[in-house]
Amino acid sequence: MVKYAFGLLALASIAFAQQPLYAQCGGVGWTGGTTCVSGAACTRLNDYYFQCLPGTGTPTTSTPGSTTTSGTPAPSSGLPFLGGVNMAGYDFSVATDGSFTGRGVNPPVAQFAHFASQGVNVFRIPFAWQLMTPTLSGTIDATFFARYDATVQVALSSGSNPYVILDLHNYARWNGGIIAQGGPTDAQFTSLWSQLAAKYKSNPKIMFGVMNEPHDLQSVPTWVSSVQAAVNAIRAAGATSQYILLPGSSWSSAQAFPTEAGPMLLKVTDPAGGTSKLIFDVHKYLDSDNSGTHADCTTSNVDVLTTLVAFLKANGNRQAILSETGGGNTSSCFTNLKAELAYVKANSGTLAGFTVWSAGAFDTTYILTVTPNADGTDQPLWTQAVKPNLP
Known part of the structure; x- marks a missing residue:
């Protein structure tokens, strides 16, 4: 939980041990160490987050309001910093076991222009697998695709060229069976992505969200193989310029990523060349059990994201996107979500x-x-925590 710093706490923090490279070293509410190890300088990225970044000279002590700055590193992928919102509806009634009933609900089209006018440059549009292809390996349903694509086109035209994430929202499952782990085969899974990629291959603003929140997997390595199969299928369909979002395990946990699926997902290759268009897809909520089901926020997740950033920098300067996070319209979330998103923005070269x-x-x-x-x-929550951190 973000705490407000008082004078005595600020004085006491000077006695803390030096912070390691890429760790937090200051900012509003910070009560930990404010000096960095030799070779790093405590750098003000914004009012909420000071970070130990590589630099010459002796370690620097930070205080809120310091004007030291190093600028924001350019993303290795060439992506601009993305800030936006999930536009739910076509995923309604998808259960966490991948089962589904219903028809989904169209997101109100007026919201796209509303958010784009405030600086949003990415929309994530979830959908149920069973709506897109009612049978495994079947052809995309023309009636549903017309609905979904109409929404995608409104999103694409709602501002100055926003990105749109196509989010398959099935938890790595179809009607209870895990992909390639007793449920659908990789071929059945990739059939969907082959068809979608073929439909959107000419638009580089489309991003393919391979799967929402895989969880309770029997085998993480097997899941990583399924992710590789999806990447291969997308590229084989002719979609070679688009970014692909690679999900890990444990509900796409940002916290679990560096020790669970992350080391294996680093080895996923892109038939289009390089890895700059393969972005890791992570989630992290701010409530007491990380479920996103409580109105109050108990953490800013800066510690978790700091660990994630250090992992990604140490492994080829790769990038991740925080495609789900949020909180209630409560004062604790106004503070914590604002701090979290400020950290993401300050580390846009990695996040x-x-x-x-x-x-x-x-x-x-x-x-x-x-x-x-x-x-x-x-x-x-939008005006106090999200809007200030949009691009």
Whole structure:
């Protein structure tokens, strides 16, 4: 939880041990160490986050308000910093076992222009696998695809060329069976991505979200093989310029990534060449059990994201996107989510951006809603925590 720093705490923090490279060393609410190891300088990235970055000279002590700056490193992928929102609806009634009933709900189209006018440059649009292909390995359903694509096209035209993430929201499952682990085969899984990639191969603003929140996998290495199969299928369909989002395990956990799926996903290759268009897909909520089901936030996740950033930098300067995070319209979330997103923005060379959960077809009573009110005003969480950290 972010705490406000008082004078005595600030004085006491001077006695803390030196912070390692890439660790936090200051910012609003920071009560830990404020000096860096030799060879690193405590650098102000924004009011909420000072970080030990490589630098020459003696270690530097930070204080809130310091004007030391090193600028933001350019992303290795060439992506601009992405800030946006999930537009839920076509995923409604997908259960965590990958089962589905219903028809989905179209996200209100007016929301795209509303958010784009405020600086949003990425929309994540979830969908149920069973809506897109009602049978495994079957042809994409023309009626549903017309609905989905109409939404995608509205999103693409809603501002100055936003990116759109196509998010397969099935938890690595189809009706209870895990992909390549007792459920659908890799061939059945990749059939969907082959067809979608063929439809969108001419638009470089499309991003392919391979799968939402794989969890409770029997074999993480087997899942990584399934991810590689999806990447191969997308490229083979002619979609060679688009970014592909690679999900890990444990609900796409940002915390688990460096020790679970991350080391294996680093080895996924891109038939189009290089790895700059393969972005890791991570999630992290801010409530007490990381479930995204409580209105209050108990952490800013800066410690978790700091570990993730260090892992990615140490392994080829790879990038990840925080495609799900969020909180309730409560003071604890105004503070914590703002600090989290400020950290993401300050580390945009490694963290490509974020999409907050959620707007779209959710009404304004949903516990994590950022859906605009009927009069066009925004939720306080959006105005206080999200909007200040948009690109």
